[in-house]
Amino acid sequence: QAEIDGKPASIAAREPNGLVAVDVPAGHHTVGIHFGSTPLRRAADAISVLTAIGLVVWAVAVKKELKETRETKETVALTKPPSSLLSPISLISLLLLRAVYLDNFPNPFSNTPFDGATVAGVATPLSVNFDHRLALIGLDLPHATARSGDAFDFNLYWRPLDAPLDADYSISAHLIDASGGLFGQADSQHPGGLPTSRWRGDQYALDHHRLLILPGTPPGAYRLVAGVYRFDTGASLSLRDDNDIPQGTTTTLAQIVVTRPTRYPTNAELSPSVLLDGPLGPLTLVGYDLANGAQPVAAGSPLSFTLYWRAGRDVPAERLYARFELVAADGKMILSKDLPPARVDYPTTEWATGEAVRAPQTIQIPADAPAGKVRLQLSLIDEAGSFVAGPIALSKIEIVAPQRSTERPHAGHPLDVVFGGAIRLLGYDLAPEALTIGQPFKLTLYWESIAPVAQSYTVFTHLLDSDNHIRAQRDSPPLGGARPTTGWLPGEVLTDVYELKVEPDAPAGSYAIEVGLYDGASGQRLPVLDAAGQAGGDRVILANLRLDR
Structure with missing residues (x-):
């Protein structure tokens, strides 16, 4: 039940997660949500009560019959029916009690011990x-094998x-292959x-997930990975090792083995955003998805897309390759x-007749690519590089080139530090120069490119106390x-600007600013x-x- 300013308000379940939604008019209001009983819960409670009453009545009847048997000195045979019924009736009653009550509602008979760091009974503590x-x-993963197109369940355990x-x-819970493709x-x-x-600090959260393996996922081994991101901004949190060094943004939970489906998905079930159904030799390109849609792509940035293939009757004995051209x-x-x-x-040599294959792909736009529209096209080639079929046009891509400068800055603190033989830190500026606990400050870094860089790196800027916290x-x-x-x-x-804020509970004392670069995927510096x-x-x-209060 919902109320707005003390008056009843209508509620609805929001798709796809079933969250309660209340329409609130503009202005200042007090919104209240109250959870009452439901017909299902009342029915379950009634069944539990009736079961308990039935058990009590049955126990009294059995006790009375046994007493009468002893008093009348009847034969042992007359006492057997009640005792023979005891086991099945008790078992059925207890199973009903567990199914309708113990496993579904908080009660004093069900409890999972939690010592503040680990949950008892978790299959895989983490x-x-x-x-x-x-x-x-922690992680509970009942099954690590599933068919392509099916779903599997798992539980994650979290604490603040x-x-x-x-x-x-x-x-985030993703199923990916070795190259990071999403399945x-x-x-x-x-x-x-x-x-x-x-969340409270003395509690843990059990988070249930059901992950659908996307139609067309080829058989093989995949990684189930998890990450954390801010709900409002989408910014990912980094994993921290024992030395507080970032180690990427996802952790591998388990290996999932995907097997062939009982039937191959139809083109409609593959559901590409662009349907082509274009023949390419022994294969058919059913369609494709562009990760960024029609958005422009910056020079030097990755261009990601997903292809949907279907194998024909005559799969070649030699491997085929896709040639992507801009x-x-x-x-x-x-x-x-x-x-x-x-x-x-x-490889294509393992594809079966009629098989549908989902294929995430990423190509890198050259850093020196000129601004303008280009055509993304695809051909099939053999192992020798000879054309088999194509090209077939996929999409028009707009490349944007950034404004570039070669002018060296007048840094307040000049430096000459080289990272990985490819990036030079020319210097920095700090504003204000005297930092105060609890106050923001701005760090400006000046970088120079001295060689092409094939990897996208993340800059880290840290203010460390005397204990390296x-x-x-x-x-x-x-x-x-x-x-x-x-x-x-x-x-x-x-010129690269970073705004930071000293934690309000930071102690006064000596501090240092450290800077570097790391691979966001692996955490490697x-x-x-x-x-x-x-x-x-x-x-x-x-x-x-030195920072003072």
């Missing part, structure tokens, strides 16, 4: 730290590390059915990339993700190289400061 906000403490939490966080997703908006900002309006070739049509470990932090790809390192050209200079090209750590200390 200890995964997500940015000191949430900890993943810093209750009350500063925001509401959601859980299933089961996110939880409010894990455990309650916003994380309302062609400008004037016919100039911007990119040509040869990749397996689907998973690397699932992080008291302010901002991790982000350069320029808030607008200029990934894969889009930098040698000689280019970039870029090494700092000296003049001889030798690695000398994986971070640079910008400043040593």
Whole structure:
């Protein structure tokens, strides 16, 4: 039941998660939600009460009959029916009691011990730290094998590390292959059915997931991974190791083995956003999805899409490959990339007649690609690189090129620090220079590209206390993700600004600012190289400061 300013209001279940939705008019209002009894719960309670009464009546009757038997000295045979009925009637009664009550409603007879860190009885205990906000403490996965197109269930156990939490966080659960291609997703908006900002520090949350393996998923081994992101912004939390170093944004829960389906999905069940049904030699390209739709793609950024294939009657004895090309309006070739049509470990020689195959793909737009529209096209080639069929046009892609500068800055604190032989930190500015606990500050970094970078790196900026505890932090790809390192050209200079805030409970004392770069997927840091090209750590200390209250 819902109320707005004390008056009854209508409620509805919101798709797809069944959350209660209440329409609130503009202005200041007091909204109340009350959970009452339901017909199902009343029926279950009634069954439980009747079962309990029946057990009591039965027990009294049996006791009376046994007493009469002893008094009249009847034969032992007359006492057997009550005792013979005892086991099945008791068993049935207890099973009914458990099914309708104990397993469905809070009660003093059902309890899972929790010592503040682990939950008793969890199949796989875990200890995964997500940015000191949430900890993943367990996993229940009844089955690690499922058919393509089917669903499987699992439970995740969470606890807050810093209750009350500063925001509401959601859980991502993805099924991916070795290259990171997505083959299933089961996110939880409010894990455990309650916003994380309302979690208590002495409780844990049991978060149930049912993940559908997407139609067309080829057979093979996949990884089930989980992550945490802010519900309002979508920003992911980082995993932290024992040394508080980021280790990517997802943790691997288990390996899931996917087997062939009982029947192959139809084109309608594959449901590509663009239906082609275009023949390419022995294969048919059913259609495709573009991850970003019609959105422009920046030079140096990845272009992700999913292809949907169907094998014909005559699958070739040799492997086929897909050649992806980006062609400008004037016919100039911007990119040509040869990749397996689907998973690397699932070549076309293993495809069955009529089989539908889902194939996520990613190609990298060259950093020096000119701005303008290009055509994405696809051909089939054999192992020797000879054309088998195609090309077939997929989509028009608009490439945007950033404004670039080679002008060196006048940094207040000049530096010459090289990361991984490809990126130079020219210096930094700090505003204000004197930091105050609980107050924000701005750190400006000046980068120079000295060699092409094939990997997108994340910048970490940390304010450390004397015990190396992080008291302010901002991790982000350069320029808030607008200029990934894969889009930098040698000689280019970039100004990268980070706003941080010192924690209000940080103690007064000595502090240091550290900066570096790491692979957002693996957490691997870029090494700092000296003049001889030798690695000398994986971070640079910008400043040593003293903070006072």
